[in-house]
Amino acid sequence: VRIYGAKDNKLREAQITDQEGRFGFLVDPGEYYIKAEKPGYIFPSAKEKLTLYGELITAYRGKTIKVEEKEKGIINVNLPLDPDASLIPQKRLVSANIFNSLLSFFEKASLYIFIPGFIFSTSAYVITPNLYNKVIFIIYLLLIGAMIITSLRSKRQHGLIRDAQTGEPLGSVIIRVFNEEYGQMVQERITDQKGRYLFLVPPGIYYLIAKKEGYRFFQSELLTIKAKGKSIKRDFKLEKIK
Structure with missing residues (x-):
């Protein structure tokens, strides 16, 4: 100063x-x-x-x-200071892109492994209905039931960022959450390839800023978190710079 x-x-x-x-x-x-x-x-x-x-x-x-x-x-x-959202941590951005790509790959791979496994276990039980094949078949049925129940009951915990014109999810967006009372950055995330992000924060009042090359800077309204264990999951869109 x-x-x-x-x-x-x-x-x-x-x-x-x-x-x-x-x-x-x-x-x-x-x-x-x-x-x-x-x-x-x-x-x-x-x-x-x-x-x-x-x-x-x-x-x-x-x-x-x-x-x-x-x-x-x-x-x-x-003397309040505003965070400079134009400073993009390129190294972290590259690392996040690699991590998100690997995560997306394993998510898809697990599905491709599960489906053939279920088909194989069903065929094995129909052809040879012994105790072993029966147990494997029942396990697959239980897993499918658990997946269906979870998808129906669970609420989406993540926020989503999209392109304002196309509506497509935006990956590699740098998004930061700030405590409104002190103006301090609490956490930082980079959206995955599906435009998703997640902030788990204690009760308080916060606001978000988002930055991506080629898009306009975004700052959200104040967001109030009243209970413990809640996540910030605000969806918003970024406009391209013309």
């Missing part, structure tokens, strides 16, 4: 915030302005309303600060 003289634009003092983000300047009477820098963040914040510990706060956005003669000259304003 740096403080400058408003008239001559000269640096008066620079500080590094402590672990709790605190800082403070003791200055002579005059006019000043402050700048804040942190890798991966943008100052000033573009958010209109900001809260701290659940209460609205007055945020400093770069305007001139006047310190009068009668004042003590202590400057300790609130």
Whole structure:
């Protein structure tokens, strides 16, 4: 955090915030302005309303600060920073693409293995109805029943991102969830090839940002999670940059 003289634009003092983000300047009477820098963040914040510990706060956005003669000259304003969504971790993106491709392959492979196995066990039981073939056949029936019940009862726990024009799922989208109260990034995910993502978060108020090359930046409305064990599963669409 740096403080400058408003008239001559000269640096008066620079500080590094402590672990709790605190800082403070003791200055002579005059006019000043402050700048804040942190890798991966943008100052000033573009958010209109900001809260701290659940209460609205007055945020400093770069305007001139006047310190009068009668004042003590202590400057300790609130400096909210916005995460810079343009910084795309390419290495993580490549790793995620490889992982998602392998995961998709094994999902499809398991289905191709299960179906022939069921056909073979059914044929074996019909041709040779001994105890062994009967047990294998019953196991397959139980597995099929469990899969059907699970698919009917389970609710979708993941969110889905699609192309706004085509409606097709978008893979390799970098999506981050932020705590609204503190403005801190809680988790980060990269959507799989089917455009899916999943955030398991404690109760609180959050918002999402999403970034993909060739698409417009997206920021969601505030999302309230009231119970433990709940997931953020908001579906939304990204618009292509024309």
